[in-house]
Amino acid sequence: MVQTRKLKDGSRQVILNSKQYDAITKVLSELATKTKASAILFADMSGQLISQRGNTDEMNTTVLSALAASDFAATSEMAKLVGEEAKFKLLFHEGEKRNVYLSNVGDDFFLVVVFDVSVTLGLIRIYTKKAIEDLLAALKEGKEEGGDREKMIDSDFSSLLGDALDDAFK
Amino acid sequence: MFINWALQEINLKIVYYGPGMSGKTTNLEYIHSKLDPSLKGELVSLKTKEDRTIFFDFMQIEVGRIKGKKPKFNLYTVPGQVYYASSRKVILNGVDGIVFVADSQPHRMEANIETLLDLEENLKQEGHSLENFPWVIQYNKRDLPGVEPVEVLQKRLNFFDVPSFEAVAVRGEGVFDTLKAVINLVVRHVQDQL
Numbered sequence: 001m002v003q004t005r006k007l008k009d010g011s012r013q014v015i016l017n018s019k020q021y022d023a024i025t026k027v028l029s030e031l032a033t034k035t036k037a038s039a040i041l042f043a044d045m046s047g048q049l050i051s052q053r054g055n056t057d058e059m060n061t062t063v064l065s066a067l068a069a070s071d072f073a074a075t076s077e078m079a080k081l082v083g084e085e086a087k088f089k090l091l092f093h094e095g096e097k098r099n100v101y102l103s104n105v106g107d108d109f110f111l112v113v114v115f116d117v118s119v120t121l122g123l124i125r126i127y128t129k130k131a132i133e134d135l136l137a138a139l140k141e142g143k144e145e146g147g148d149r150e151k152m153i154d155s156d157f158s159s160l161l162g163d164a165l166d167d168a169f170k
Numbered sequence: 171m172f173i174n175w176a177l178q179e180i181n182l183k184i185v186y187y188g189p190g191m192s193g194k195t196t197n198l199e200y201i202h203s204k205l206d207p208s209l210k211g212e213l214v215s216l217k218t219k220e221d222r223t224i225f226f227d228f229m230q231i232e233v234g235r236i237k238g239k240k241p242k243f244n245l246y247t248v249p250g251q252v253y254y255a256s257s258r259k260v261i262l263n264g265v266d267g268i269v270f271v272a273d274s275q276p277h278r279m280e281a282n283i284e285t286l287l288d289l290e291e292n293l294k295q296e297g298h299s300l301e302n303f304p305w306v307i308q309y310n311k312r313d314l315p316g317v318e319p320v321e322v323l324q325k326r327l328n329f330f331d332v333p334s335f336e337a338v339a340v341r342g343e344g345v346f347d348t349l350k351a352v353i354n355l356v357v358r359h360v361q362d363q364l
Binding site for chain 1: 171177
């Protein structure tokens with residue numbers, strides 16, 4: 001299970017291990033091959049990009065993830081306003097050359113598929129649906145890794161980060 | 171916070187909050203203009219044609235690897251105007267730390283207080299409270315004539331005694347000190363929570 005920990009103060013911390021990351025990346029690769037999508041992103045609802053596949057060199061995928069997460073957040077507020085109790089499950093943006101298909105993966109993650117208008121939406125829908133099932137399974141199954149978590153951020157880390165920030169902010 | 175073990179990445183989200191025209195976007199613009207290109211991503215601003223933030227500004231900064239880990243800071247601003255309340259709420263999703271940018275001018279005191287209450291209300295929905303959340307206050311526009319003395323601002327706004335900074339964001343004064351302080355608080359907070 002992906003570790004979504006509730007911290008003492010009530011905030012949420014998501015930790016993804018290597019096994020889960022590899023499994024996720026594999027699902028994205030398959031989806032990219034089957035749909036011939038230009039780009040596929042998997043991200044956290046707070047806007048943080050987790051993994052990407054396809055032709056993303058020319059695309060600022062960090063920003064795309066942040067915008068997509070806000071897109072979700074905004075439309076879920078919209079859903080409330082129009083009396084829809086659940087969140088909207090998918091968002092579709094139609095362009096002249098490219099379309100963007102966004103779908104949530106559980107409550108905490110989402111998938112962005114950017115594809116050429118020559119690819120039919122039906123095809124994207126079918127394969128994305130399958131990919132979402134696989135992603136959910138990958139998030140569920142990944143075994144927990146040895147808890148090096150405490151060591152991830154120690155006091156040494158803080159002071160080195162402080163130095164790095166001083167350097168960067170000169 | 172999002173930790174990716176495979177890539178050894180730690181992603182943290184910091185949101186600049188405050189009343190309209192208090193200088194949140196200006197903070198980000200200054201940071202973006204001064205940082206080495208290798209450390210920063212694009213600054214994206216969703217603005218109205220009058221140049222007011224309609225949804226948010228976003229920028230990611232990195233400081234390279236530290237003990238093998240790669241911390242990434244995602245900086246966001248919220249739109250300050252009262253009627254963008256729901257936009258502010260959604261941007262707080264998954265927030266790890268907050269910079270409250272207050273306007274030091276006396277006629278903006280009420281707006282500062284109102285926005286701070288709005289922040290507390292929105293944080294509650296995220297399961298947080300200002301009382302024990304990593305946040306700092308920046309008293310901006312200190313160069314303007316007739317601004318409130320810092321003691322008055324402290325008394326009216328800083329009721330949890332969080333770190334506070336005087337700033338003139340258009341000139342960059344206090345901008346990096348503020349950012350560094352909030353990052354430090356967030357990292358310390360994460361340490362405490364583990």
